[in-house]
Amino acid sequence: MKLVEIQRVESITKEDFIKNYVKPQKPLVIQRAIEDWPALTKWNLDYIKKVAGNKVVPLYDDRPVHHEDGFNEPHAQMKMSDYIDTLKKGPTKFRIFLWNLLKEVPELQNDFSFPDFGIRLLKGIPMLFFGGRDSHTFMHYDIDLANIFHFHFEGEKECILFPQSETKYLYKVPHSLITHESIDFSNPDFKKWPALKRANGFKTELKHGEVLYMPEGFWHYMKYKTPGFSMSLRALARNPLNFAHAAYNIFFMRHFDVMMRKIQGQKWIDSKNEKAIVKTNQFLVQTSGKA
Secondary structure (H helix, E strand, O other): OOEEEEEEEOOOHHHHHHHHHHHHOOOOOEEEOOOOOOOOHOOEEEEEEHHOOOOOOOEOOOOOOOOOOOOOOOOOEEEHHHHHHHHHOOOOOOEEEEEEEHOOHHHHHHHHHOOOOOOOOOOOOOOEEEEOOOOOOOOOOOOOOOEEEEEEEEOEEEEEEEEEEHHOOEEEEEOEEEEEEOOOOOOOOOOOHHHHHOOEEEEEEEEEOOOOEEEEOOOOEEEEEEOOOEEEEEEEEOOHHEEEHHHHHHHHHHHHHHHHHHHHHHHHHHHHHHHHHHHHHHHHHHHHOOO
């Protein structure tokens, strides 16, 4: 894959951010955006264990999608204190994602504020994400194609991004938000997934206190190099086409997919995965002389 390092700045004015990153839809890492947050010095796994240890949290791993799985249905549950102990013991596939911090632990709101990046942030849904060493997400994009600000805490996280323009090379699964689940984006097998060699994307490693801006609808793959967690704040898609795409995903696509799982069972999942390979490789053959 052709991955370039995401540009980094220590700080940035909102005017420069809008002009140079939001309008042209370019990712960015801001290294010192939250120095006024108590969270910068307070938030680590031990602190989360202290304030949220008794909360039962949903856990997800990297098992392939099954037709009996509900939309974002967890694979297991555990008390947060036990989960953090598990993270510290060694590698684990279990992750937490889309954990609503305001709903679950309102006191954590006192540790951060909503930055003024020049773009209106949705204030009701700050979400936390946790993972152990070597755990990772599938390559995916968010259902609402939002602008995402991803703040990382404790340890390091590998991030690989692609704009929607590269979807044709990524083996996207139809009627879904993910690429083929067998792809290891940290070390892709180009013999098995030849189209990936044509994909142009971005990469970075986030460290404690850094924030990654992901433009609207960007594909993203996250892999925890060490145990850690992140918080995402988001802003609605500004591009009318992306906003319409988000509405389609939310109000039609996901419901259609759930219905087809009920009707066809695992045959539907297997068919989608096969179409992801066939469609992408056909496109690669058709354009092989045009690269």
